[in-house]
Amino acid sequence: xxxxxxxxxxxxxxxxxxxxxxxxxxxxxxxxxxxxxxxxxxxxxxxxxxxxxxxxxxxxxxxxxxxxxxxxxxxxxxxxxxxxxxxxxxxxxxxxxxxxxxxxxxxxxxxxxxxxxxxxxxxxxxxxxxxxxxxxxxxxxxxxxxxxxxxxxxxxxxx
Amino acid sequence: xxxxxxxxxxxxxxxxxxxxxxxxxxxxxxxxxxxxxxxxxxxxxxxxxxxxxxxxxxxxxxxxxxxxxxxxxxxxxxxxxxxxxxxxxxxxxxxxxxxxxxxxxxxxxxxxxxxxxxxxxxxxxxxxxxxxxxxxxxxxxxxxxxxxxxxxxxxxxxxxxxxxxxxxxxxxxxxxxxxxxxxxxxxxxxxxxxxxxxxxxxxxxxxxxxxxxxxxxxxxxxxxxxxxxxxxxxxxxxxxxxxxxxxxxxxxxxxxxxxxxxxxxxxxxxxxxxxxxxxxxxxxxxxxxxxxxxxxxxxxxxxxxxxxxxxxxxxxxxxxxxxxxxxxxxxxxxxxxxxxxxxxxxxxxxxxxxxxxxxxxxxxxxxxxxxxxxxxxxxxxxxxxxxxxxxxxxxxxxxxxxxxxxxxxxxxxxxxxxxxxxxxxxxxxxxxxxxxxxxxxxxxxxxxxxxxxxxxxxxxxxxxxxxxxxxxxxxxxxxxxxxxxxxxxxxxxxxxxxxxxxxxxxxxxxxxxxxxxxxxxxxxxxxxxxxxxxxxxxxxxxxxxxxxxxxxxxxxxxxxxxxxxxxxxxxxxxxxxxxxxxxxxxxxxxxxxxxxxxxxxxxxxxxxxxxxxxxxxxxxxxxxxxxxxxxxxxxxxxxxxxxxxxxxxxxxxxxxxxxxxxxxxxxxxxxxxxxxxxxxxxxxxxxxxxxxxxxxxxxxxxxxxxxxxxxxxxxxxxxxxxxxxxxxxxxxxxxxxxxxxxxxxxxxxxxxxxxxxxxxxxxxxxxxxxxxxxxxxxxxxxxxxxxxxxxxxxxxxxxxxxxxxxxxxxxxxxxxxxxxxxxxx
Ligand code: FES
Ligand code: FES
Numbered sequence: 016x017x018x019x020x021x022x023x024x025x026x027x028x029x030x031x032x033x034x035x036x037x038x039x040x041x042x043x044x045x046x047x048x049x050x051x052x053x054x055x056x057x058x059x060x061x062x063x064x065x066x067x068x069x070x071x072x073x074x075x076x077x078x079x080x081x082x083x084x085x086x087x088x089x090x091x092x093x094x095x096x097x098x099x100x101x102x103x104x105x106x107x108x109x110x111x112x113x114x115x116x117x118x119x120x121x122x123x124x125x126x127x128x129x130x131x132x133x134x135x136x137x138x139x140x141x142x143x144x145x146x147x148x149x150x151x152x153x154x155x156x157x158x159x160x161x162x163x164x165x166x167x168x169x170x171x172x173x174x
Numbered sequence: 175x176x177x178x179x180x181x182x183x184x185x186x187x188x189x190x191x192x193x194x195x196x197x198x199x200x201x202x203x204x205x206x207x208x209x210x211x212x213x214x215x216x217x218x219x220x221x222x223x224x225x226x227x228x229x230x231x232x233x234x235x236x237x238x239x240x241x242x243x244x245x246x247x248x249x250x251x252x253x254x255x256x257x258x259x260x261x262x263x264x265x266x267x268x269x270x271x272x273x274x275x276x277x278x279x280x281x282x283x284x285x286x287x288x289x290x291x292x293x294x295x296x297x298x299x300x301x302x303x304x305x306x307x308x309x310x311x312x313x314x315x316x317x318x319x320x321x322x323x324x325x326x327x328x329x330x331x332x333x334x335x336x337x338x339x340x341x342x343x344x345x346x347x348x349x350x351x352x353x354x355x356x357x358x359x360x361x362x363x364x365x366x367x368x369x370x371x372x373x374x375x376x377x378x379x380x381x382x383x384x385x386x387x388x389x390x391x392x393x394x395x396x397x398x399x400x401x402x403x404x405x406x407x408x409x410x411x412x413x414x415x416x417x418x419x420x421x422x423x424x425x426x427x428x429x430x431x432x433x434x435x436x437x438x439x440x441x442x443x444x445x446x447x448x449x450x451x452x453x454x455x456x457x458x459x460x461x462x463x464x465x466x467x468x469x470x471x472x473x474x475x476x477x478x479x480x481x482x483x484x485x486x487x488x489x490x491x492x493x494x495x496x497x498x499x500x501x502x503x504x505x506x507x508x509x510x511x512x513x514x515x516x517x518x519x520x521x522x523x524x525x526x527x528x529x530x531x532x533x534x535x536x537x538x539x540x541x542x543x544x545x546x547x548x549x550x551x552x553x554x555x556x557x558x559x560x561x562x563x564x565x566x567x568x569x570x571x572x573x574x575x576x577x578x579x580x581x582x583x584x585x586x587x588x589x590x591x592x593x594x595x596x597x598x599x600x601x602x603x604x605x606x607x608x609x610x611x612x613x614x615x616x617x618x619x620x621x622x623x624x625x626x627x628x629x630x631x632x633x634x635x636x637x638x639x640x641x642x643x644x645x646x647x648x649x650x651x652x653x654x655x656x657x658x659x660x661x662x663x664x665x666x667x668x669x670x671x672x673x674x675x676x677x678x679x680x681x682x683x684x685x686x687x688x689x690x691x692x693x694x695x696x697x698x699x700x701x702x703x704x705x706x707x708x709x710x711x712x713x714x715x716x717x718x719x720x721x722x723x724x725x726x727x728x729x730x731x732x733x734x735x736x737x738x739x740x741x742x743x744x745x746x747x748x749x750x751x752x753x754x755x756x757x758x759x760x761x762x763x764x765x766x767x768x769x770x771x772x773x774x775x776x777x778x779x780x781x782x783x784x785x786x787x788x789x790x791x792x793x794x795x796x797x798x799x800x801x802x803x804x805x806x807x808x809x810x811x812x813x814x815x816x817x818x819x820x821x822x823x824x825x826x827x828x829x830x831x832x833x834x835x836x837x838x839x840x841x842x843x844x845x846x847x848x849x850x851x852x853x854x855x856x857x858x859x860x861x862x863x864x865x866x867x868x869x870x871x872x873x874x875x876x877x878x879x880x881x882x883x884x885x886x887x888x889x890x891x892x893x894x895x896x897x898x899x900x901x902x903x904x905x906x907x908x909x910x911x912x913x914x915x916x917x918x919x920x921x922x923x924x925x926x927x928x929x930x931x932x933x934x935x936x937x938x939x940x941x942x943x944x945x946x947x948x949x950x951x952x953x954x955x956x957x958x959x960x961x962x963x964x965x966x967x968x969x970x971x972x973x974x975x976x977x978x979x980x981x982x983x984x985x986x987x988x989x990x991x992x993x994x995x996x997x998x999x
Contacts, residue, residue: 035305037305038305045219045220046222049222050213051213051216051217051219051220051222052212052213052214053213054217054219054384054385054435055219056384056385056386056435056468056914057468057913057914058467058468059468059913059914059915061913061914061915062384062914064384091213092211092212092213093212093213095212096212097212098208098209098211098212098214101208101211101212105211105212108207108211109203109204109207109208109211110203112204112879112880112882112883114207114210114211115436115693115694115695115880115883115884115887116383116384116385116433116434116435116436116437116692116693117206117207117210117211117215117433117435117693118217118383118384118385118435118436118693119384120210120211121213124211139927139928140927143922143923143927146922147921147922147923148921149921149922150384150914150919150921151384151922152381152382152383152384152436152438152887152891152919153384153436153693153883153887154883154886154887154890155883155885155886155887155888155889155890155925155929155952156886156890156922156925157886157925157926157927157928157929158883158886159922160922160927
């Protein structure tokens, strides 16, 4: 199959690669760039584990072709923080037990990043609304909401 | 029988439950999290090797058929395809997949000659990429000769001829039938004033973790060995069975665990993915990955859950005293029978719930049908037993006109009656059921809600309260899998877990787990217990996982056993180490080994904490000062500081040879009460939670935060089982919901926003520190309480709930039926 050349910036680093037009953005990120922090739970757009930010907007990478991201800025979980210096949302998830198996977590985090950009102090209902398209089989969701509110608090300058 | 307590073994508990523990009982942040939160956790699909190839399967479109012809020639010619296998070819390379059932019902990694359910692999392709492998699958032509399809479990009882899935077991799909009376069932029923009878239906759901099953196999030509990376549990318990399937010597296989993105039982023991990846890895001479896609995870993951019809009868006195409980159960196992009726063995562990019931009659009919086979799902059959006993108790309360909580209290086993033997022979180690109920009523504000509900009803709203008082048996022993077999043979009786601990020359502690991470918190639990044992700061402890090359005998997580078992193993290994540490310290401090204790990273003399040596200095001595040991000849004082310990099940016995009872097989008994207030809209069939409170008694808690995580997550699993999840097959055996678009896992919108969790801690007298397991309770408590709440809300309409899931459609239908009946009366 023919390949097309694309240029994408992922977590601030520019990549030029040749991809088949049918290659999913999720596979491109995970296999071609070896950024396996983004997970694939269903590959049909329901679970939200594969959510990444494309030009700042959350998008399901399993429903996006890599070629569609040509020229885009992408952010994945690896672009948030490190184990030594976590992003406030990662810190919030750690403190509030917002993850168990951690498989849904990358999607939850990226969705939350987008939410907090628009709404730095979301209510429980607003967080629930924002997460309505992300499935988690482990936590029962309540601690995820608490984690995001905690992350928001840290971002607003709280301890 | 119940009176014969003679077979209760003595407790081996070394660490008594006590106040003042420093690390156990604290909500410590998880040590697993930093790497997972930053995207550095390695799950099955994150394993990658240069030159790695990928497998995809051709899935059967028929529910039951003979395979007449397969043409793979077009697929083989597709550029990028490395190898293609049919069932016949695979059968030459490898044997049947592991099975524990009796009789053994053999399944193959690729179906051979006959397909028995939709989705079963009929051929597989290995290619340069998953994309090419899937393209090639589309080019494979399969010709089928359809056979009669069996879908309904009760009809399956009567299948004959071509409708029989495995004719080698006789002309029937009734693969196993067992009938036991534990205690004087007949007499107790004869003495009853009232018998409650119900037909209850529990639907087929599944653990359905967000990550599917997968394995990557590497074949090393030089050493003639396979290394398989897989997200499976139980690899150190039964991983060697994969070598049998692969027809290789057992030491030519090393299984390496990855993180698992959830399991809930669905990854208890995987064999299809490792076997498939391995056979191709050897054929193509390259690393090979086989990862299920979501559809395969629904159709052929060997992990659907209980699918049961119950005909249940509860014999009662007028005053509500329960006398006997009798049930006939038809269970739809699907096309194979991997664990036999282990799920029913499980249910016998707590079949009477928290109630005194003198006798129990059980009649199990396990049938095979054309569906993905059953495996494990959070509760392993006991969640169904909870639903059934609680529905029966609610029905008894209604029919005898006794308050539904009062009838429970009248029948509760009392705190002074433990250890308590139930008619099936299993032991309940400890408990205080009234306390759990009272605590729940308090945090729900039951009295307040009763008033509010009455007012809301007056205003025409359909609001109800549901409360269930249920058990969570924890720490299974292997007996539950084979005690049904009447061939007189004794099956496996070991189900240990192990720990290796090394203290390095600088006093840092390394713990090696022999069980994997499957979404629980194994590293955190081990860290907390090791910190407690050695009184060191958790930051000095590193936890890793063994592969099977280095692995010790470990059953792995499942049946809420991990925390109890790994704690036992750590206490055992630490005891060996501490004996040595104390000898060396006593020598260094010129004191008596019996007077030593550990405190703040030091070993010191009891009562004289200033006389101390740091663990760091002591470890250095242990490693490098062999000739300055107290007694250089002492065989306990070899250089270094390390120990391993295999901890056997804390308290288990054999079944009675005549099966008058099953012995003690699942005795560490947790208890929980789930309560909720719901409002139902009878027009749409929708319901909403107005409140939710639950209290669990999982014995002494190691980490309340992670235990609560299990409770909340389990509740939402339970909501799914009770209201939306159902792996449904139409009459042709065609599954109608194979994707997450229509197999409906609860989303955040279906989960209670503010679930109140409480705890009671009744220590186990048999486990270290008095811990009990708590991994499954949420899912095991919610469904009966929710059924009761919805029934209560619709009580003005006279709706009765006997079948799950309570989808919107079913609720609407129940309302309509009730209204029609009312109108007719
Ligand atoms: S993997 Fe993309 S939505 Fe599920
Ligand atoms: S933490 Fe396991 S799926 Fe969310």
